Amino acid sequence: MSPIFDWFFQQYENVSSHIVILEIIAVLLALASAWFSKMDNILIYPTGILSTAIFVYILAYYGLLGDLVINAYYFSMSIYGWYVWTRRVDAKHYTPITTTTSKEKQICFFIFVGTLIFIYAVYEIFDRWNSWTAYVDTLTTAIFFVAMWLLARKKLENWTFLLVGNIISLPLYFYKGLIFTSFQFLLFIIISIYGYRAWKQNVNVPETSLLN
Template sequence: MSLIFNWLFDQYKGVATHWIVLEVIGVIFGLLSVFFAKKRNIWVYPTGIVSTVIFVYLLWEFRLFGDMMINGYYTVMSVYGWVLWAQNSQDQVHVEVSVMNSKDWVISLGLALFSLILVTTVYFFKPYINNSFSMEGVSLGFEFFSLLDGVDIITTAIFLVGNVADGTTKD
């Protein structure tokens, strides 16, 4: 039991309590959003927005720019969805699940490449961003990438493509 406890909570050693509290609040609102989505309740949107806004802030503070950008995207899409749902109060929309065709694959590949290039560019400028957007004493380059940066770049591309593919309907 101690091994599991340590595995779960060692990552929080040295992290200020207010960061942990914000993360817990973000997770709770995220879980509420999933619950409301399952119930097809409009509260999916405000709870999701609270969660993603908290995570945008946290991810900015911890310099995980790819995840921050995808949460920003989720926030914008939640506002958009909330507006659409509020305008169409009756749920008359039914979306069929379908297999991706070759056009969908090409679009997804293009979106993944765009995302990889965009987020890699952001990480290229990470020393500049970390230096309060000042070039004074800053060197740019890929040699400053960490393993975590690479994982963030790849997962951002995957989640962006998945989210867009999930929201795409076929005619």
């Protein structure tokens, strides 16, 4: 094998093959979910739920508590988002894409601060402050918690938070040894940019279909 190939994938040398296979499946499902999100398509949720369920298992295997909590939260937000997206505002229309109100901005602030406190407590209880990645985990968890709440509410600003979180996560996951997942975040960055542009064109446009 080439030195480049060895350098990229040496992290998997002592990892069970079923974990590697599950990671690839979870990444593909996550990419599909992100693409469906960009397309404002309800299939974001079944694909996202399957992906997060697999990632919870993988992250428990690696002992990455902060990341595990993120994906467990994603799972619950996917259930909530599925409900919001399919809710009708009248006889013919579903919940549309909108921008955040002043009250929702305040909620975002409290979610962000509350998450920082919660993840700090989790790492403190389990004595996981053994690497600089724990501090970055705490920050990205707070960013993604806000992003997922905004996504579930069909708010345009979710893409801004996702973009920031994805940019931070790309090198972080590579450092942790989850190579396929780090590549996933590179594609997430691209999807975040195009997703924002696509959603911005459809703000407050009545939704007549969930399979765009």
